[in-house]
Amino acid sequence: MWRVAVAGDRALLVTLGETIDPSLLGLVLALDRALSDQRPAGLVSSVPAYASLLCRYDPAITDVTRLEDVIRQFEGRLDAAIPAGLVTEVPTQYDGPDLEAVAHKTNLTPADVIDAHASREYLVYCIGFAPGFTYCGTLPDELVVPRLASPRVRVPTGSVAIAGRQTGIYALASPGGWNLIGRTDLRLFEAGATPPVRFKPGDRIRFVPNR
Amino acid sequence: MIEVVDPGRYTSIQDRGRPGFERFGIPPGGAVDWFAASVANHLVGNEPDAALIEATTSGPTLRFQSEATIAVTGGHCPDAGFPSWRAHRVDAGFALDLGRVSPGLRSYIAVRGGIEVPLVLGSRSLCAIGAFGGGVGRPLQKGDRLAIGATVSSPAVSEQWPESHRLPIRGPWEVHVVPGPHPDAFDPSAFQRLSATACLVTPALDRMGMRLDTPGLRLDATEILTTPMTAGAIQVTPSGGLIALLADHPTTGGYPVIASVITADLPLLGQARPGDTVRFRDVGLAEAARLWRRLSGWLDLSA
Numbered sequence: 001m002w003r004v005a006v007a008g009d010r011a012l013l014v015t016l017g018e019t020i021d022p023s024l025l026g027l028v029l030a031l032d033r034a035l036s037d038q039r040p041a042g043l044v045s046s047v048p049a050y051a052s053l054l055c056r057y058d059p060a061i062t063d064v065t066r067l068e069d070v071i072r073q074f075e076g077r078l079d080a081a082i083p084a085g086l087v088t089e090v091p092t093q094y095d096g097p098d099l100e101a102v103a104h105k106t107n108l109t110p111a112d113v114i115d116a117h118a119s120r121e122y123l124v125y126c127i128g129f130a131p132g133f134t135y136c137g138t139l140p141d142e143l144v145v146p147r148l149a150s151p152r153v154r155v156p157t158g159s160v161a162i163a164g165r166q167t168g169i170y171a172l173a174s175p176g177g178w179n180l181i182g183r184t185d186l187r188l189f190e191a192g193a194t195p196p197v198r199f200k201p202g203d204r205i206r207f208v209p210n211r
Numbered sequence: 212m213i214e215v216v217d218p219g220r221y222t223s224i225q226d227r228g229r230p231g232f233e234r235f236g237i238p239p240g241g242a243v244d245w246f247a248a249s250v251a252n253h254l255v256g257n258e259p260d261a262a263l264i265e266a267t268t269s270g271p272t273l274r275f276q277s278e279a280t281i282a283v284t285g286g287h288c289p290d291a292g293f294p295s296w297r298a299h300r301v302d303a304g305f306a307l308d309l310g311r312v313s314p315g316l317r318s319y320i321a322v323r324g325g326i327e328v329p330l331v332l333g334s335r336s337l338c339a340i341g342a343f344g345g346g347v348g349r350p351l352q353k354g355d356r357l358a359i360g361a362t363v364s365s366p367a368v369s370e371q372w373p374e375s376h377r378l379p380i381r382g383p384w385e386v387h388v389v390p391g392p393h394p395d396a397f398d399p400s401a402f403q404r405l406s407a408t409a410c411l412v413t414p415a416l417d418r419m420g421m422r423l424d425t426p427g428l429r430l431d432a433t434e435i436l437t438t439p440m441t442a443g444a445i446q447v448t449p450s451g452g453l454i455a456l457l458a459d460h461p462t463t464g465g466y467p468v469i470a471s472v473i474t475a476d477l478p479l480l481g482q483a484r485p486g487d488t489v490r491f492r493d494v495g496l497a498e499a500a501r502l503w504r505r506l507s508g509w510l511d512l513s514a
């Protein structure tokens with residue numbers, strides 16, 4: 001059962017589940033598409049993330065009851081499959097300041113960490129936190145390490161990082177608490193571009209070590 | 212042209228923001244005290260989406276190189292030597308030294324015609340974390356020169372904006388919220404206990420959000436899977452403290468949200484100073500809509 005909850009006086013948060021799961025992301029993206037196709041009156045914009053969708057509305061045009069009815073009509077009727085797309089290669093220099101520490105924590109060599117990280121295809125689950133920040137999953141079990149005990153004040157642009165079962169790319173310099181294992185020159189955010197970001201949820205990527 | 216002689220503590224170009232780009236990780240931005248900013252634009256006869264200057268804690272010194280019509284609203288500026296909440300004609304060469312902001316935290320300087328900087332993703336607001344917008348992609352610095360635009364819609368207003376149509380500018384604050392959207396992350400009495408607590412504003416605040424302590428109250432929250440966030444969301448951190456999100460908030464977050472400040476009361480959060488106390492009170496959506504109509508009515512009435 002989806003949970004539809006009030007998120008302030010201008011948005012509803014639809015929660016479809018509580019886990020990082022491709023089929024939940026698939027449902028979120030399908031709901032997002034269905035709503036943008038139907039264009040219900042008063043729905044202003046939506047924001048997908050992992051297993052939830054924020055729906056912003058104009059309270060002068062609609063209300064939570066009407067909007068929830070619109071959302072609920074799709075419950076149980078959506079296809080969770082994520083359309084297959086190309087896999088984008090992310091050229092990565094694995095020289096991050098936390099690579100050694102991650103190797104130590106995981107009882108691997110730095111070369112093993114690199115091999116494990118670059119060994120699989122990842123699904124983009126969310127663009128969030130800061131402009132273009134790309135959340136991907138999920139990591140192989142042997143690479144699961146916690147966040148840093150105290151976040152860095154400034155993580156450089158293009159940093160490739162891991163935390164828990166996730167890997168991510170800092171599109172811009174920002175504060176951050178993930179373990180930095182590498183960096184990419186691929187530009188993920190450009191304010192003047194349409195769209196301004198390189199990736200969207202549902203995209204597939206692979207990290208390719210620079211030789 | 213306006214020359215920035217001294218930028219003050221943290222001064223940026225803002226307008227009504229760029230909502231709608233959150234799916235790209237881009238915060239909505241815009242003036243934190245949207246009401247004071249709207250009044251400032253109204254007083255000088257600007258279009259509602261004209262860009263203006265937001266000053267924080269300690270304002271800038273600006274030299275006007277040509278004559279201009281300006282208005283200052285929002286947080287009180289006792290040293291500016293300049294009556295606020297009304298439009299003034301200033302001569303070429305005039306220097307505005309805004310000085311400290313208190314009570315209140317953020318003041319707005321509107322210039323007839325608006326501050327002319329390029330639109331980026333539909334807005335002239337600075338997005339500091341993205342290093343774009345606001346003309347220079349950063350807060351203002353000494354030596355910056357700001358052009359004046361032509362986004363006017365009506366003559367400047369000759370009367371002072373009535374005190375009866377302003378929001379409180381000093382604490383203790385009562386801020387209206389609607390509970391949620393993560394009630395399941397808390398025990399059932401959590402919101403009631405929060406609303407009985409005088410929360411304390413800490414110095415850890417910026418345009419992204421503000422940390423508040425909850426003296427005598429320990430809220431336990433279960434972690435949630437990262438979800439989208441909104442301005443006004445009151446997150447409960449693992450240490451039990453609160454982070455209330457403001458205009459430049461991270462678009463997603465993993466701390467559960469116990470309640471969300473209503474749009475009409477976001478200006479109050481934006482003016483609360485470190486050391487002030489805040490009580491959160493549940494008003495429900497119907498009252499939230501009424502309070503919004505009250506403020507927008509004030510702005511329309513005198514249009």
